[in-house]
Amino acid sequence: MTDKTPVSMLSGFLGSGKTTLLRYLLENSTEKIACIVNDVAAVNIDAKLLRNDRNKGRSEQNNSTTDLADTIELANGCACCNASEELFASFEQLLALAAKNGKPYTRIILENSGVAEPQAIRDKFSEAEAAGHPLMQSIYLDTLVTVVDAGTFITDYASKAPLAARPELGEGGNLRPVVDLLVEQVEVADFIVLNKTDMLDTPEKLDQLVAIAVSLNPLATVIPCQQGQVPIDKVFGKTTTAVISKLNVEGQHRGAVAAARALAVKAQETSAAIRFGIKSFVYERRKPFHPQRLKEMVLKWLPVTHNKAIDGEAASIGDSPIKTVLRSKGFMWLSNSHSTAYYWSHAGQHFEIKDEGDWWAAVPEEDWPGEEAQRAVVMEDFDKSGAHGDRRQEIVFIGVGMDEALISVQLDGALLTDEEMDKYGEYEKPSIML
Numbered sequence: 001m002t003d004k005t006p007v008s009m010l011s012g013f014l015g016s017g018k019t020t021l022l023r024y025l026l027e028n029s030t031e032k033i034a035c036i037v038n039d040v041a042a043v044n045i046d047a048k049l050l051r052n053d054r055n056k057g058r059s060e061q062n063n064s065t066t067d068l069a070d071t072i073e074l075a076n077g078c079a080c081c082n083a084s085e086e087l088f089a090s091f092e093q094l095l096a097l098a099a100k101n102g103k104p105y106t107r108i109i110l111e112n113s114g115v116a117e118p119q120a121i122r123d124k125f126s127e128a129e130a131a132g133h134p135l136m137q138s139i140y141l142d143t144l145v146t147v148v149d150a151g152t153f154i155t156d157y158a159s160k161a162p163l164a165a166r167p168e169l170g171e172g173g174n175l176r177p178v179v180d181l182l183v184e185q186v187e188v189a190d191f192i193v194l195n196k197t198d199m200l201d202t203p204e205k206l207d208q209l210v211a212i213a214v215s216l217n218p219l220a221t222v223i224p225c226q227q228g229q230v231p232i233d234k235v236f237g238k239t240t241t242a243v244i245s246k247l248n249v250e251g252q253h254r255g256a257v258a259a260a261r262a263l264a265v266k267a268q269e270t271s272a273a274i275r276f277g278i279k280s281f282v283y284e285r286r287k288p289f290h291p292q293r294l295k296e297m298v299l300k301w302l303p304v305t306h307n308k309a310i311d312g313e314a315a316s317i318g319d320s321p322i323k324t325v326l327r328s329k330g331f332m333w334l335s336n337s338h339s340t341a342y343y344w345s346h347a348g349q350h351f352e353i354k355d356e357g358d359w360w361a362a363v364p365e366e367d368w369p370g371e372e373a374q375r376a377v378v379m380e381d382f383d384k385s386g387a388h389g390d391r392r393q394e395i396v397f398i399g400v401g402m403d404e405a406l407i408s409v410q411l412d413g414a415l416l417t418d419e420e421m422d423k424y425g426e427y428e429k430p431s432i433m434l
Contacts, residue, residue, distance in 0.1 A: 005095070006142030007108045008236060009121060009245075011185050013156070013169040014114030016147040017195040021228030022111055026069050029232055031106040034094045035071040036087065038113045070097060070105075087121075088128070088135055095138055107236060108139065114170020115163050115181065118144055118188040119249070126248060143242045145235060146189035148182075150209055150224070151199030156182050160305050160349045177306060179348030183327065187217045187252070190242035191235050194224040208276055215278050215398050216327060218259035219243050219252075249356075253330060253394075257282050260396050277401045283408060285393040286383050287415040288335035288424070294414040298322060299351070301410075308352040321406035330395030331356065335416055335424060338362070344395050361389020387425065 012018045026033060072090040091108065098104045112118065125141040149156075156178055159166070163173025163181060186192055192213045200206050206224055213222045223230050234240065244252065260280045299309050301320035328346040332353070339362035343354040360368065360378050369375055381390035393415075397407065416424060 004137070005105050005108055005139045007091075007110060007125075007139050008143045008145055009118060009141065010109060010111045010145050010147065011116060011118045011189070012112075012114070012147035012193075013149065013182070013185075014171075015168065016114075016149040017193075017228045018111055018147045021147055021193065021195065021230060022109060024228045024230070025109070025232055025236060029236070031236075032103060033069050033107050033109060034098070034105045035069050035109045035111060036074065036090050036094070037071060037111045038074040038087070038116060070094060087124075088133070091135055091139055106238075107142075113172065115173045116170075117181065117184060118146070119184055122188060122245065123248065141245050143190045143235070143240055144188060144245045145191045145193060146185045147193045147195050147228070148186065148213070149199075150194045150197045150206065153182075153194075153209060153212075157348050177348070177350040180345075180350050183216065183347040186213060186220075187256075188244060189217060189220050190244045191230075192217060192220050192222045193228070193230055193235075194222060195228055196226065197224045198226045211276050211278050212326075215280055217244075219255050253396075256329070256396050257394060278398070279400075279402050279404075280396060280398045281402070281404045282330075283393060283395045283397060283411055285412070285415060286386055286388065286391075287393070287421060288333040288391070289393070289414045290416055290420070291334055291336050294334075297414045298410060302346060302351050304346065304351045305349045306351070321403050321410055324402045325397050325399040325407070327398040328395055330393075332393055332395060333359075333391045335420075338391075341391075359389060359391050361391060 010018050010022060022035065026035075072093060074086055074090060087110075094105065094108060110121075112121070122141065122144065125136075129136045129140075156169075159178040161178055162175040163169065163178055164175055166173065166178055169178065194206070194209055194213065197206050200209070210222050210224065213220070221234075223235065243255065247255065260282045295310055295313075299307065300313070300316040301322050302315075303323040303325065304315075307315065325346065326348070328344060330344055332342045332344045334340075334342060339358050341356045341359045343356040345352055345354060361382070368378060378390070381392070383389065383392070393411075397404075
């Protein structure tokens, strides 16, 4: 991989300081770096190569990188959506320029638009690698960097608004909730840059933000800074190590589960738990939820205003252990859908249940991965003592002052009883039972 050019992806809302960080990198690095900037707010023109001219247009208020590095601007849409083909063509264009000049780049920076989804772009790199795309012989996705505005993080996390109602965060937003994308940007990152820390009133607020970021993404390195001034060698150096950039959704979930389990072993004796009451745990069971009981006993009590899983019904009013949860995510098993693995996703004021495809136990073995190592990973999730394969509840909960025992009891009440499980096992197609 040493003969390939590493790519760093820079994500974050408009105004978080992505371009400021990028200019700081270009002005202070001795390496030859090129940039691809995805600016959906720009005039709609074809991708245009702007040659490096360090003596042209320099200004303290310059909000681009074209005076500092070879830069391609993508202006035909978001790189995670309709501009994805243009994105790969832009990498090819930069590599061709480097070959022509006889000066290869040591790194290429992809600066995403404010509303770009880093997970989708990471997946495109993985799919291209798996498909043997020729471009992957020359580049690889090395690191994912997310820049967060420390001064507005809490407000954005509590937001009930969709991206379309907040154009100041990035043009081209849709009906996706602001908090949902914010959490994705934080969780799909190897480095979380908490920028503009000078906007915080007290050091304790910074410590709290760091604790929240670590709890949301324990696999990332959190870097507080001002004016985008990050330690360059640490974030963009040749020896930088990254994990999240190499994972898919399932792999990232495994990492989150492992981290939560590790905290449980340490009895939650972390600075986040002691100082701010931020804790996490993994709810793990080998029984399916009864859909109606789940709705009545759990989903209606979630601390959210947007809940796609209760079919427009009113939320329950009153106290509940689960109302202390800030973030929860993971795989879930429903008794009325024996084949489908669902993904439980709660962030801030938003909750939804997504179809994540089939459980491996429902997939014909001839369609499993061919490599023995990959098959071994699949088998790790199988219940060796049961007959239901990898079907399970495996949900990570993160919150402040959570009572794990009480939340678990609340969730357990929505599971099938032992008697119902006996009946469930009698059916060849349990999906028709409840």
